[in-house]
Amino acid sequence: MLTDHDVSSLVIDSLCDRARGQNVAVACFYFDFAAQKEQSPESVLGALLKQVVSGMEVVPKEIAQAYEDQKKVIDGRRPHLADIVKMLQITSSEKRTFICIDALDECVPANRVKLLGSLNQILRKAPGTRIFIAGRPQIRPEIGRRLAGKTTTLSISPRRDDITRYLRSRLDEDTNPDAMNGILEADILNKITQEISAM
Numbered sequence: 001m002l003t004d005h006d007v008s009s010l011v012i013d014s015l016c017d018r019a020r021g022q023n024v025a026v027a028c029f030y031f032d033f034a035a036q037k038e039q040s041p042e043s044v045l046g047a048l049l050k051q052v053v054s055g056m057e058v059v060p061k062e063i064a065q066a067y068e069d070q071k072k073v074i075d076g077r078r079p080h081l082a083d084i085v086k087m088l089q090i091t092s093s094e095k096r097t098f099i100c101i102d103a104l105d106e107c108v109p110a111n112r113v114k115l116l117g118s119l120n121q122i123l124r125k126a127p128g129t130r131i132f133i134a135g136r137p138q139i140r141p142e143i144g145r146r147l148a149g150k151t152t153t154l155s156i157s158p159r160r161d162d163i164t165r166y167l168r169s170r171l172d173e174d175t176n177p178d179a180m181n182g183i184l185e186a187d188i189l190n191k192i193t194q195e196i197s198a199m
Contacts, residue, residue, distance in 0.1 A: 008100060042078060096130075098130050
């Protein structure tokens, strides 16, 4: 059974394979519920920018200059969100860019608003940029609204048979099979498949 994260990994791997030897950048970010405080729009877009720039043979002079300017500031202050967006617009205009964001639903709502707004700005200045976002269905309307309708949606959901097959394979790997009888196993399979189907 594929999870959302597995699907994202497949997409990213496929993009990276196709980008090899081309003038194409692939940058990705995975949101983690346990690290929400550290995952601000600045840090997310900064991580994406770093990935795009690291794959460039020549760093655009505007970005090199911004980096030098930041080094001179006390404590090496990070660039503001608007500056990072501008740098991503520059790099995305110079080479075809794919931005992949996984588990966007794990992003703090206020940060998600800023992040999607920033991605929309990047799309306006660099319309060749493509953005892949994975997350739970409840954020779909927000993504469509914030990205000004420039979205295509693909729903991926497991079938009950897939869930049962996955659970059986995991139960078969149990190192202590005597700890569970057939009734408990059937109850687990029934309960979990019902709960997942309702989600």
